[in-house]
Amino acid sequence: MVSPVTVMITGAAGQIGYALAPQVCRGAMLGPDTPIILHLLDIAPAETALKGVAMELVDAAYPLVKKIVATVNLEEACKGVDVAVMVGGFPRGPGMERKDVMAKNVAIYKGQASALQEHASPDVKVVVVANPANTNALILSNYAPKIPKENVTCLTRLDHNRALGQVSERTGVPVSDVKNCIIWGNHSSTQYPDVNHATAGGKSVRELVNDDEYLNGEFVTTVQQRGAAIIAARKFSSALSAASSVCDHVRDWVHGTPEGTWTSMGVISPGGDAGYGVEAGLMYSFPVTCAGGKWSIVQGLAIDDRSRSLMDATAAELKEEKTMAEELIAAM
Incomplete structure (x- = not known):
C-alpha cells in the first residue's frame, strides 16, 4: 500500500485553485496510484467559497482522496504537508505600484514561511505560483531556513x-x-x-x-x-x-x-x-x-x-x- 501524500493548495477558492484541485485529486500531479490528503487554504473572506469547493470535491467522489481539510487557519493547513502549492497572494490592482504589491506579498510569504517550517513535513516540496513568483519563493526560502533551499521552487x-x-x-x-x-x-x-x-x-x-x-x-x-x-x-x-x-x-x-x-x-x-x-x-x-x-x-x-x-x-x-x-x- 502506498502511503497518502498530503498536498496543500493555498488560495484554493480562487480560479487556479478551483482548476488545480480536481487535477490533483485525479492523480495528474502524483500519479494514478498515489492516495491524497488534500489541504485547502484561503483567507477568511473567502471561507464560504472555500467550503463550496470542498463540497464539490466530496461530491466528485475521487477514489484517490482519503481526506479533505478546508480551512482559513494557516497552521492547520500546513500541518504534515508533503507538497505545498502556494497559489495565494495579493494581486496587483488598478493604480497599484509594483512596490505596493511587493509589500503585501512580502508580509504574506514571510508568515507562510514560518508556518511551513513549523508544521509541514521536514522535506516538504514547495512550488510558488503567486506573482511575483520568483521573489515570493525567495522570501519563503529565506524565512524558512529549516526547509532545504533546493525544496523551494517557483513555477516557470x-x-x-x-x-x-x-x-x-x-x-x-x-x-x-x-x-x-x-x-x-x-x-x-x-x-x-x-x-x-x-x-x-x-x-x-x-x-x-x-x-x-x-x-x-x-x-x-x-x-x-x-x-x-x-x-x-x-x-x-x-x-x-x-x-x-x-x-x-x-x-x-x-x-x-x-x-x-x-x-x-x-x-x-x-x-x-x-x-x-x-x-x-x-x-x-x-x-x-x-x-x-x-x-x-x-x-x-x-x-x-x-x-x-x-x-x-x-x-x-x-x-x-x-x-x-x-x-x-x-x-x-
Whole structure:
C-alpha cells in the first residue's frame, strides 16, 4: 500500500485553485496510484467559497482522496504537508505600484514561511505560483531556513509549456515530440524563452523553423506576453493552463523527467559556472532534469552573446526585486 501524500493548495477558492484541485485529486500531479490528503487554504473572506469547493470535491467522489481539510487557519493547513502549492497572494490592482504589491506579498510569504517550517513535513516540496513568483519563493526560502533551499521552487513550467506549444504550432510537430525549450530567469515579461537547444521531431528547432527573425522576435514576445493575451481574450487569467503546469512541475520533480528531456523550474542559483553566471542566491529559472525527487541544473550548454544579454537582463530585474523585498522586510 502506498502511503497518502498530503498536498496543500493555498488560495484554493480562487480560479487556479478551483482548476488545480480536481487535477490533483485525479492523480495528474502524483500519479494514478498515489492516495491524497488534500489541504485547502484561503483567507477568511473567502471561507464560504472555500467550503463550496470542498463540497464539490466530496461530491466528485475521487477514489484517490482519503481526506479533505478546508480551512482559513494557516497552521492547520500546513500541518504534515508533503507538497505545498502556494497559489495565494495579493494581486496587483488598478493604480497599484509594483512596490505596493511587493509589500503585501512580502508580509504574506514571510508568515507562510514560518508556518511551513513549523508544521509541514521536514522535506516538504514547495512550488510558488503567486506573482511575483520568483521573489515570493525567495522570501519563503529565506524565512524558512529549516526547509532545504533546493525544496523551494517557483513555477516557470507554464512558460515552458507555452514555448513547447508555440513550437508545435509553428512546425506542425506534435507537442509530445517537442523537447528542451528553456525558460531563463523571471516569471515576468523579461523572461527569456530559448530554443537554441530545443528539438522538434528529433530535429533542431532552429533548423526546422528556418526563420531566426521569428524565433528571436515574435516567438519570444508571444511566450512572454501569453498571459496578458489570454486575459484579453477570456477576461480572466490563465487558470486552466496554470493548474496543468503545476501538476507537470510537481510530477516531474517527484517522479523524474524522461531520459534526454529537461524542463524549466525557478530554483536558487548556485552562482558561478554551475549557475550560468547568474548571481548566487537569486531565484532564477533554469533548464533542469529531475531524478529521485531532486532537480539538477543542466550543465554545459553553449550560450551565445544574444542569449547572454537576455539572461543578464532578466537576472537584473530579479536582483532589483530581491533588493526591494529586503528593504521592505527591514522596514517592517
